Amino acid sequence: MVANLVEEETSNGGTHPLKFALWLIIISIIMMFAAFTSAYIVRRAEGNWLEYDLPSILIVNTVVIILSSVTMQMAYNAANKNNLSLLKVMLLLTLGLGTAFLIGQWNAWADLVNNNIYFGGQGSNPSGSFLYVLTGVHGFHLITGLIFIILVLTASFKYKVHSKKMLRIQLCTLYWHFLGGLWIYLYIFLRVNH
Template structure:
């Protein structure tokens, strides 16, 4: 077995450099969304804030992303047990659910437009603009997660993800769970402050 297969690379802290990099990325995303939600609260208190009902599809999308996180955990556990067929099925299911989430978010934007809530322009209100920014930036990160899933799925088909080579699936699982937790936070935040 070669060194690449067992991933022995570590930093002086004992953490693999790619794991360290992923956690730096996650922390930067957390800081960005903390800034967005803080700005949301401050701007809301200034007045001229349009109150509107959140589209009901946001709850459905929240359930979908939680289910996708369950599927991703299933994939990780399958990789740890060298159950490569289940690994592939679970990764594919995670990808399908993630795509369904994005389609659902696109439909939410369609509902917002139907209700004359726009991102910009003379009739736009900051409340609508924040809604588009929060969901749009999360959606962008979710697309990067879907690409990551495809990379891991491709590796799984080439037998490069298994019990003795878990780095890719560990990184992907961590990032995907983070995106799920981030969305649940955003949904609860919007439900409370909307």
Template sequence: MMVANKLDEENSPAGVHPLKFSLWLIIVSIFMMFAAFTSAYIVRRFEGNWLEFELPAAFLINTVIILLSSASMQLAHNAANKNNLPMVKIMLLLTIGLGIAFLFGQLNAWGELVNNKVFFGGSESNPAGSFLYVLTGVHGFHLVTGLIFLLIVLVASFRFKVHSKSMLQIHLCTIYWHFLGGLWLFLYIFLRIYN
């Protein structure tokens, strides 16, 4: 007898749900975009005329925040798998709160950069600053999309549509959120090494 598929939706003939396949295509596309950005960053940095500056302290705090949010997202996923619906809601709300805190932290980091005369574009700017704003800004945009997906899953959880027999939404959201956390960790380490 076959075990029921916890993702509760029809799979394609290849055995992968179409939405999961689409998500992985999106993740690969985002990864390739950031690989291009970081490659261009390295090439441009070694051409000279590169402004040296300290990374904002908020970046380290944000790294801790996003790792905590990844843990709370995993706890929400685990709770849904065990039909612990109150815990699902609490952990989703916590993840959303941490995601918003991360975005506010990024705005504070940008403010710190401006105070230190690190700008984006314009005649007074240096490519180092522009690259930093692009890397963190594009990541922030994707984090906003992650928050939208989280809100959709949260609403579904209040309608009792997230549980052990209906895991697709929270499963996809968890994958995407872990990806965003891993991407930020990569960017932070990259910037610490190459700044």
């Protein structure tokens, strides 16, 4: 019964409660990253800021997240056209690309450690700590996006995602595109302000 309620679109033309909740989550994440990036700028201006090269893998990760947004959109389009086999393939590709992005972020952290740039503690510098926080919090949200994709993929195997039941894939696609856009913002921010 609850599953049917989740899938029901509002008949009065209003916004579905889950869409509204997702928008609230997105707005709160935007506010959090606005605070982080503002604090970055303010702290950098205070001095004692270590200058170092950003890990080169971050550009690769940017390409990977853009590709994952493309495959997610293709999954959405496939669901809308009832092409369920393509839907599953594109969701699996998105899941793989999202996982590759996280592995890339882990490798970026390894690169930082190899260059003696640490998070917090003795011998660390705020510039390194900020990079860990920005990429780490984004990575956490990306993990939640991957879980969301797994749930939609599981539902697609049960024929619960198609042109007449689009809510799951709509919400997942919106969230995934948001995470991709957020990463692009962070990458450009770091390039400009680093």
